[in-house]
Amino acid sequence: MSVTPYIVLSAILFTIGCVGVLTRRNAIVVFMCVELMLNASNLALVAFSRQHGNLDGQIAAFFVMVVAAAEVVVGLAIIMTIFRTRRSASVDDASLLKY
């Protein structure tokens, strides 16, 4: 079976994640959409690894997962800190740098 359907699915998931990051206002949901985009790119990497018959794509997907885990930990800690000081998890409320 060709891997094209997997790549198309990955593109669709990436687009949905992209739109989610741009439209959602809850910081945690925005973060989940970022995770969705990372997952979509992982799917493309694994599919291309199968297409080309070497395992470098799977290694890259593995590294993406590691970086995503580190990113989620720090990002959620930042969201919690902002929530603790401002009592809000909305990305619109953290706008002090604008003024």
Place this chain on the structure above:
Amino acid sequence: MNAAFWVLAPVMVLAALGLLFVRKAVHAALLLAVVMMSLAVLYAVLDAPFLFAVQIIVYTGAILMLFLFVLMLVGVDASDSVVETIRGQRVLAIVGGLLLGLVLVVGLAQLSLGTAVGLTEANAPGNIQALADILFSRYVFAFETTSALLITAAVGAMVLAHRERLTPKPTQASLAAQRIRDYSDKGLHPGPLPPPGVFARHNAVDTPALLPDGTTAEASISRVLRARGTVRSAPALADDIEEVQRSLEGRRTPTPGVDLAPDTSPEGDLDTDGGRR
């Protein structure tokens, strides 16, 4: 293996679309879990059993649990605001997203990748062995750098989540002194609160204790229960008990006329005696 893809792909796309439209962040997390589990199955289909396990353990097990923990701390009702801070941003985002998706899908559908080489040869010594072979030879520097990244992330999260204590920790002695001060200033009861009532009919914390004069002790009930309005009325329960007792008595002596007769009931005797005096 074809069937797995065509079953899971619509599920994944629907769950991902749900991520855009659900109002509660908890539901979004559960939909993301659906997408990630389906992705794990697709990895297994794509001859990546190691990534299948890592996806389930790291993403679904660790990262989503972290999301749910933070949702628990932040509050489930932290819902989205509908107000747009940038005019037309939502419409532009949707139009741009549709365009991006269209370009990607049409472009990918145009190109033909040919038949896949497949991983049977690369996976010949076993997927995990083959991955380890590459990871610890060609990518060993990246692998070592990853450890530094993970340490930095863990320390960074601890520093960010740490809160400095600004007031001294209350000790038992200071708490006792505060209690006595409250008693002398405001007349608050210094001892422990009365426990909730324990009755034959209803033995639970939502039943207030009764004072000797028959009124309820307000302090014996948690204020949360009172705010919810789920406090039971103890006198009503007492009425219930009397009703049950009365019905039991009525069953024991089926003829009501005998009850009313002054000879048979001792209370009646007392009453009549009292009346005479």
